[in-house]
Amino acid sequence: AQSVTQLDSHVSVSEGTPVLLRCNYSSSYSPSLFWYVQHPNKGLQLLLKYTSAATLVKGINGFEAEFKKSETSFHLTKPSAHMSDAAEYFCVGVTGANNLFFGTGTRLTVIP
Amino acid sequence: EAGVAQSPRYKIIEKRQSVAFWCNPISGHATLYWYQQILGQGPKLLIQFQNNGVVDDSQLPKDRFSAERLKGVDSTLKIQPAKLEDSAVYLCASSLVLEAFFGQGTRLTVV
Numbered sequence: 001a002q003s004v005t006q007l008d009s010h011v012s013v014s015e016g017t018p019v020l021l022r023c024n025y026s027s028s029y030s031p032s033l034f035w036y037v038q039h040p041n042k043g044l045q046l047l048l049k050y051t052s053a054a055t056l057v058k059g060i061n062g063f064e065a066e067f068k069k070s071e072t073s074f075h076l077t078k079p080s081a082h083m084s085d086a087a088e089y090f091c092v093g094v095t096g097a098n099n100l101f102f103g104t105g106t107r108l109t110v111i112p
Numbered sequence: 113e114a115g116v117a118q119s120p121r122y123k124i125i126e127k128r129q130s131v132a133f134w135c136n137p138i139s140g141h142a143t144l145y146w147y148q149q150i151l152g153q154g155p156k157l158l159i160q161f162q163n164n165g166v167v168d169d170s171q172l173p174k175d176r177f178s179a180e181r182l183k184g185v186d187s188t189l190k191i192q193p194a195k196l197e198d199s200a201v202y203l204c205a206s207s208l209v210l211e212a213f214f215g216q217g218t219r220l221t222v223v
Binding site: 036045046051098099100102103104 | 116143145153154155156157160162167168203205207210211212213214215216217219
């Protein structure tokens with residue numbers, strides 16, 4: 001079975017410090033992986049995507065993620081957190097049949 | 113490019129009533145999804161369409177939920193009768209290849 005596991009349900013960082021949101025995947029083959037962000041009362045917005053090209057993927061708003069096959073990980077990072085980054089983040093995998101499978105989400109809190 | 117449109121944005125109904133949600137996907141997107149997101153949880157797939165055919169509805173409570181996608185474009189999701197535990201945000205998404213685009217969702221409150 002294919003799945004993604006978000007290792008932290010809640011991450012709290014100070015403004016200006018680095019952000020690390022962790023995601024591990026389980027798949028019999030290299031999946032396509034995405035990070036989505038959901039601000040309160042807003043829809044899900046794509047941050048970045050990995051589709052078996054470059055393993056380091058840059059997204060919007062300064063976020064990036066690195067696909068590490070040896071560790072089956074796809075962690076999301078940002079060098080410096082901004083107050084506007086406070087949101088819920090979802091790691092999402094996609095099968096060949098376009099089935100999306102979501103992680104349980106990580107709530108990011110940014111402390112001023 | 114216009115995004116995925118959903119209506120209504122908010123709906124409050126009493127238990128045992130019926131409700132319907134509407135979704136207009138991005139033009140040309142063959143795949144359409146309906147997700148249920150309960151407060152504090154990740155989205156759960158209810159049904160996936162490919163054009164007007166159902167690909168996956170294994171988690172759709174078929175005794176009360178129904179969905180259709182006539183002509184492979186717009187879609188409606190209906191709940192009849194609603195239960196308290198149906199209170200959630202219902203998200204519609206569409207996809208051409210891999211990347212899914214989400215609407216803003218319909219927040220349903222069942223009282």
